[in-house]
Amino acid sequence: xxxIGKLPIPLSNQIELTIGADNMVTVKGQKGTSxxxxxxxxxxxxxxxxxxxxxxxxxxxxxxxxxxxxSLIHNMVVGVTDGYIKKLEIIGxxxxxxITNGVLELNLGYSHPIFFVPPEGIELEVDTKSTKNPIxxxxxxxxxxxxxVAAKIRSFRKPEPYKGKGIRYQGEQxxxxxxxxxxx
Numbered sequence: 803x804x805x806i807g808k809l810p811i812p813l814s815n816q817i818e819l820t821i822g823a824d825n826m827v828t829v830k831g832q833k834g835t836s837x838x839x840x841x842x843x844x845x846x847x848x849x850x851x852x853x854x855x856x857x858x859x860x861x862x863x864x865x866x867x868x869x870x871x872x873s874l875i876h877n878m879v880v881g882v883t884d885g886y887i888k889k890l891e892i893i894g895x896x897x898x899x900x901i902t903n904g905v906l907e908l909n910l911g912y913s914h915p916i917f918f919v920p921p922e923g924i925e926l927e928v929d930t931k932s933t934k935n936p937i938x939x940x941x942x943x944x945x946x947x948x949x950x951v952a953a954k955i956r957s958f959r960k961p962e963p964y965k966g967k968g969i970r971y972q973g974e975q976x977x978x979x980x981x982x983x984x985x986x
Contacts, residue, residue, distance in 0.1 A: 807868035810852040811876050816883060819853065821846055827875060831882030834923075834943045838878060844871050853879075881943035888952040890938040894967035897959075899928045899936040906938065910959040910969070918958075924951050937972065 813819060818830040825840035840846070843858040844867055855872040857864045880886075892899055898909040906918040906926050920926050920940075924947060927939040938955060942948045952971070961968035963979045970976060 804865060804869040804872075807855055807857070807865075807872045809872065810854050811872065811879055812852055813848075813850075813879065814883065817879060819848065819879075821848070827878075829875070829878045829882050831879075833882050833885050836878040836882055836943055838871075838874055840871060841867050843867065846875075877945045881945055885941055885943055886945045886948045888940045888948055889972035890940070890952060890955055890969050891933075891972050892936045892938065892969050893961070894959075897936070897967070899930075899938055901926055901928050906955070908955075908958060911967075916958050918955060920951060921947065923947060938969075 816832055820828045820830075822828070825842060825844070826837060827840055827846065828835065828837045843861075843864045845856045845858070847854045847856060853875065855868060855875065857868040892908075892910075894911060896909065897911060900907050904920070904926075906920065906928070908916040908918065910916060918926075923944055924940060924942045927941070929937040929939060940948055940952050940955070942951075956969045956971070959968045961970045961974075961976045963977060964981050966976050966978060
């Protein structure tokens with residue numbers, strides 16, 4: 803039995819979970835609504851306070867899907883109650899970030915500014931007051947989409963190993979290189 807798949811998913815009173823006839827799971831909470839189409843070999847058993855994911859057989863594909871769908875449904879439940887947040891730190895002289903009309907504008911040392919329009923369901927914030935480096939805060943109810951947007955923004959200027967300039971996740975450790983040493 804899958805170690806992850808057999809764990810029950812705790813449900814609170816604020817969550818409204820519905821299972822459609824075609825294995826469509828919809829989770830509604832205070833932050834929004836999220837839906838997922840389940841594989842036909844995966845079933846759900848709902849109690850008052852928890853949800854258990856079951857599989858039809860012990861075929862290799864069913865065993866693989868068991869833990870996957872449990873994790874996806876758990877991420878949906880956490881997303882509609884608490885939401886997900888990723889923070890990106892912009893480090894470098896003259897590197898700036900600002901939001902104008904819902905569009906993120908990044909000045910990252912290139913000859914032109916980079917404009918990023920967030921997809922639907924993602925909220926962007928820029929915090930320039932708490933630290934000397936601007937922090938881009940990405941939030942939403944879909945864990946996959948929040949991570950994907952954070953990775954896309956980070957890819958505009960990845961941290962370089964010599965000075966550490968670039969966009970990094972908050973708390974990320976960058977392996978630094980020594981650089982050139984003087985010739986003897």
